[in-house]
Amino acid sequence: MANVTINDECVGCRTCAGICPEVFEMKDGVAVVIMDPIEDDFLEDVQDAVDSCGFGAIELTD
Numbered sequence: 001m002a003n004v005t006i007n008d009e010c011v012g013c014r015t016c017a018g019i020c021p022e023v024f025e026m027k028d029g030v031a032v033v034i035m036d037p038i039e040d041d042f043l044e045d046v047q048d049a050v051d052s053c054g055f056g057a058i059e060l061t062d
C-alpha cells in the first residue's frame with residue numbers, strides 16, 4: 001500500500017491521467033488522486049506516472 005499526493009508544481013499536462021486513469025483524474029486544470037491508498041495492482045503504473053511527470057508534481061510515499 002502507498003499514498004500519492006499531487007503538489008503545487010502540477011501544470012495539468014494530463015500525462016499521469018493518461019498513464020493511470022484509475023488513480024489520476026483531471027479536475028479544474030490539475031491532477032487529483034482518486035484512489036487512496038493506492039492498491040498494489042496499480043503501484044507499477046503510479047511509479048510510471050511519477051517518472052513521467054516532468055514537473056516533479058507526484059509524490060509517492062509508503
Ligand code: SF4
Nearest residue numbers: 010011013014016053
Ligand atoms: S503528469 Fe504531473 S504535471 Fe502532468 S497532470 Fe500529472 S501531476 Fe500534473
